[in-house]
Amino acid sequence: MSSHPPASVLQSEVDRLRLQLHTLQAEQGVQNISIGNYLLERLAQLGVTSMFGVPGDFNLGFLDLVEDHSKIEWIGNCNELNAAYAADGYARVKEHSIGVVTTTFGVGELSATNGIAGAFSEMVPVLHIVGTPTTVQQRAKPILHHTLGDGRYEAYGLAAAQFSIFQANLKDKNTAASLIDRALTECIKLARPVYVTLPMDMVTQEISSERLKVPLSRSPPPNDQSTEEFVVDLIAERVKEAEGDVVVIVDACVIRHDVRKETLDFLKKTGFPVYATPMGKTAINEDYERYGGIYIGTITHPDIKKKVEQAKLIISIGGLQSDFNTGNFSYKIPTLRHIELHSTHTKVQYATFAGVEMKQLLPKLGEALKGLHSLVRKFEVPPFIKALPKEDTPVISQLWFWPRLSYFFKPKDVIVTETGTSNFGILEVPLPAESVLVSQILWGSIGWSVGSCLGAALAARDVGLGRVILFVGDGSLQLTVQEISPMLRLGLKPIIFVLNNSGYTIEKFIHGKKRKYNNIANWKYAELLNVFSEDDKHKSYTVRTKDELSSLLDDKAFASANQIQLVEVIMDPLDAPRALKVQTELSAKSDPYKERK
């Protein structure tokens, strides 16, 4: 075993040190780039091609630079919350890049708060750029429009600090470049939002472009070599004791902390069976021969549950144990049989090893365990398939809908599911190879999927993924419906399934099935594309029966997704996917209002 960290990690360390030197040395180069353009060049280096946001008078000068930039396109959103959701969706699909949203002081940035907080919660790298009053105004604090009227110019930043891991105000040209670099490095390293404010008078101030020659470092710092070696030996010992009866669970942070490839290599080398949590779904291709389906505690299908919980050793990679990701905290995995690999530490049974992170650990662990491959392969993994149930009724049930859709999905599809029935329904079916599932299970903000779909579609175009397919309920769609408009304007071609079940069905299952507050107005969903569009390059459908939906899905023109399409799917208001029913039954046990239902 090598006693050096991998070359990529060392190269990152070299770059990091070079940038620190730049920060400390007086910059030697000529002042030849504006602060605004310095920021844009760094974003271009990170592969950013789309910037989301809404213009406002404090950011217009910066938007001039964006509009004039050759590699970055300004995506004008309909509002700032939707823009933040779009940046989130973009970052989720475009691995190794980040999402960027630009807003204006006060009114704009605060509208984005929920979207940014969601990216924080779900560990999505998003940069929030806010155009602010000039540095002179920031000192004098006049009662400008978009202020609180009491001179508290700092209030918005204090709120933003709750939902970002780093904040920088670019008010000094001597520190602007290093602050930009620091913000972006934190953003990609920790996969969480950062907040950068750009005063109007700083946008065009010129600084040296020297630093741009050193790329930003994206690898985690090197693991401590001797601790790492100790951990590898320890895990190898536990695996041997388990005599090959080991399963792996992949979870959210495999995706968020960029260890998809390392995880797959590890699985192939070892042959371990692998299962995914809801937030880890599609981290590993679901057609992988040793993939067994979704583990979600008590809600897990019984066969899978047994396979996972009865293994002698369970290795979790990138685990995130939130309520909806664990069947209401119902894991049955005793600590003595559990090993956890995280982005900041490793846990073996009861012992925690700080500073040993999974991206570097996984390849070494794979090497150490590959000899067990033939022993491991004796443990079979029933494939994760879902047959179409036979039902007597033409009504489109949740039980039938998701398996039916699974026959429609293709490799490389990007599938975006909304909080509500869609997030639970999609768990029931396997997705094709190289498809990407985009969902927000921890934060769970209704309406998120529409903005997110816009960002996901732009990212999918960049990275060569295929169709973008959105599943959103009628209740959720109403929060953010206008974000369909930029999809049309930009010529994007998602297929939007609107599950029209006349209200907030997930809420009804949680509490208040017969309450009026869970009902909503019934819009003419199939006319939305026409209202938002300036041409006829779009198509809408309403389907009420299994046959109608099946015919549509089988239609080659429809399936080719060569224009934006919206499908209103009429469903029963009190129908829900199995997993949602079980989840809400579990939650109901602790519903403080239950006697009033």
Next chain:
Amino acid sequence: MSSHPPASVLQSEVDRLRLQLHTLQAEQGVQNISIGNYLLERLAQLGVTSMFGVPGDFNLGFLDLVEDHSKIEWIGNCNELNAAYAADGYARVKEHSIGVVTTTFGVGELSATNGIAGAFSEMVPVLHIVGTPTTVQQRAKPILHHTLGDGRYEAYGLAAAQFSIFQANLKDKNTAASLIDRALTECIKLARPVYVTLPMDMVTQEISSERLKVPLSRSPPPNDQSTEEFVVDLIAERVKEAEGDVVVIVDACVIRHDVRKETLDFLKKTGFPVYATPMGKTAINEDYERYGGIYIGTITHPDIKKKVEQAKLIISIGGLQSDFNTGNFSYKIPTLRHIELHSTHTKVQYATFAGVEMKQLLPKLGEALKGLHSLVRKFEVPPFIKALPKEDTPVISQLWFWPRLSYFFKPKDVIVTETGTSNFGILEVPLPAESVLVSQILWGSIGWSVGSCLGAALAARDVGLGRVILFVGDGSLQLTVQEISPMLRLGLKPIIFVLNNSGYTIEKFIHGKKRKYNNIANWKYAELLNVFSEDDKHKSYTVRTKDELSSLLDDKAFASANQIQLVEVIMDPLDAPRALKVQTELSAKSDPYKERK
């Protein structure tokens, strides 16, 4: 002059002291009302009839109580930002009451942030109720959905504290009632948002209803009598020195701090000419015989400017000197000729008198000055009228549009104008008696007017006002368009003028006239009502010429506003009202990007 404060002020003081006693004494009564219903009863006492918001699993139990309440109606909004805007609009129109918005933990409350911050900035009394996890969960801090995943349950409250004057977590039944009372008292007294979190398990906990017998105190604390007498004498002396050449400027806080009536009494007793700022428009009926129009510094019409700035003494009532309310801080009123009456203090020339507030001061000042009436009346006030300009083109210009609309307005109309061209255009024309102008000039958040219009319409119905007329640009409408849906569902009948000038015209005047980022998609606005509606009780129009608009305005059925109506008005993208042009010319002088235009 009486040496006692008025009886209403003393009664409030008595009530306040009684409630303090209740707080300190162990409550004697039986525990016979739930905390949720205690809160609702207090709201009903304040005249609240509509509660805005969006259901979420942490507030559903509370919504049961709302839905079952006989006096308060649940208004389900399409999203939380719109709900906060609606609560703001409701509070603006329904004097002596407050706006209430209920959201859910994290995702819901954070979406409302910009709306609440706007109410803070503009001094609008709004209560934000947030349904939160149980008190047990708040102690154990599990990774529930809607959390940040790191146990920081306090993060949302820390953000909210930036935009509210009081925060209370109702986690203890012994203090819940007094905290509710304190929050509501601060809200009505200071006319600013308060933030109350209601844990799921506290909603139905029972407490004593004894305190409900004592009404909440809404009057300000009594002025110090001897300071007040000194101030009255001092102002009387200055007024005498001015030999009757005195003008009054009414501003935002006359409306916000509930001194409309006192101000009008004062004006009638003294006979002083009166002018309004943009934020003070309609604080005094614009057909009042001594009313002269709008004062806004350099932007003021020359005749009015001279009348105001050359008076020997200027008395400002409820002044709020923000950039857009003062023609970019261009008042020409020297301190030596200026007296300012505020809700917390009085300023006479250079001297500040703390603790002398205007609501109590105005009647005494009126008494002291009424002898000057005949002298004052010698100073004439040219009436504020606006003739319809003659133009050769059929195109609907901003210059023609607003005067034309002024012939359409009727007494008791509620007129809601959006940030952008509408806020400036409406300043050019007088509004009828008892009409109410609702606009957001300091905060200036685009999209606000649509949600606000919903709240304003509900409040107008309560207080017997007339038609509700909204003016919103196409750019602004796109941010919050879905809030038209609840208007339809509730059978409200606003007239919605959509000023379609193909983009963000106000931004274009500030910077970037030819920039793509200031353009937006052109929707089929006249089809929106149909898409959102479940019936045909609505009507939409598109007008492109002066004649088309005039015919429509003259149509009796249209003007009767007996159903919801939307009028798309096609305008030139680079046309703007005079006041906006001058304002942006003033701002442009300090545009840091101007060389790049």
